[in-house]
Amino acid sequence: MDLPHPTVLRFLLTLEEEGYVAREANQWRLTTRVFEIGFAAMESLGVTEAVQEHLQQLADVYSGTANLGEINPEGVIIVGRAMAPAERRRLVVMNLRVGSVLPPGSALAMALALPVGEWSELEYPESNQMSIAVPLPAVGSRQLSLGISTSMGEATPARIREEMVPALQRAAGTVSRMIGLAPA
Incomplete structure (x- = not known):
């Protein structure tokens, strides 16, 4: 699925604000906070x-x-x-x-x-x-x-x-x- 660049940027900025991703120069990376999502997913399974x-x-x-x-x-x-x-x-x-x-x-x-x-x-x-x-x-x-x-x-x-x-x-x-x- 192709999303418009502004939409992707808005998602990334929201995830950054919540602490799930971090920006380093022109690159985005996941933070350790994503483990919360993983643990919640495992619990739901x-x-x-x-x-x-x-x-x-x-x-x-x-x-x-x-x-x-x-x-x-x-x-x-x-x-x-x-x-x-x-x-x-x-x-x-x-x-x-x-x-x-x-x-x-x-x-x-x-x-x-x-x-x-x-x-x-x-x-x-x-x-x-x-x-x-x-x-x-x-x-x-x-x-x-x-x-x-x-x-x-x-x-x-x-x-x-x-x-x-x-x-x-x-x-x-x-x-x-x-x-x-x-x-x-």
């Missing part, structure tokens, strides 16, 4: 501190990264993310964070199309990683999935089936209720 705690527990138990994703025209967008301490110290090749979009072929995106009780899994042999994801029980129009990415050594076939998938499904039910997608 239902990604509360309690939801983050559940993601952190999964990440810690499976020594990996837990992601909460919502359907997006390009695949799935990460709306919640937690990393185990060991994962934070490791150099991660993919710079994924809240707001990153994963493609339709990712485990988190594939889980969106599955019925509750099913799961998707995907191996990344080049990085020795494995991702397992489950859909969240949904009420309403939102489609979300919950997944864990960890080393292939942590995610043996038996552990995936007997421990990880049931833990993800329990967490998916709890998170779904917490963000108002499922009946209490």
Whole structure:
């Protein structure tokens, strides 16, 4: 959408007055105040501190990264993310964070199309990683999935089936209720 220059300038001046942008020479930059908008957006999506705690527990138990994703025209967008301490110290090749979009072929995106009780899994042999994801029980129009990415050594076939998938499904039910997608 093309906006007239005076309109854009008026918006920028208003944002500057409110402290969301700053002018440096002929350049505009966002200020740290925009985090307020981001945190408010996360809260409105239902990604509360309690939801983050559940993601952190999964990440810690499976020594990996837990992601909460919502359907997006390009695949799935990460709306919640937690990393185990060991994962934070490791150099991660993919710079994924809240707001990153994963493609339709990712485990988190594939889980969106599955019925509750099913799961998707995907191996990344080049990085020795494995991702397992489950859909969240949904009420309403939102489609979300919950997944864990960890080393292939942590995610043996038996552990995936007997421990990880049931833990993800329990967490998916709890998170779904917490963000108002499922009946209490």
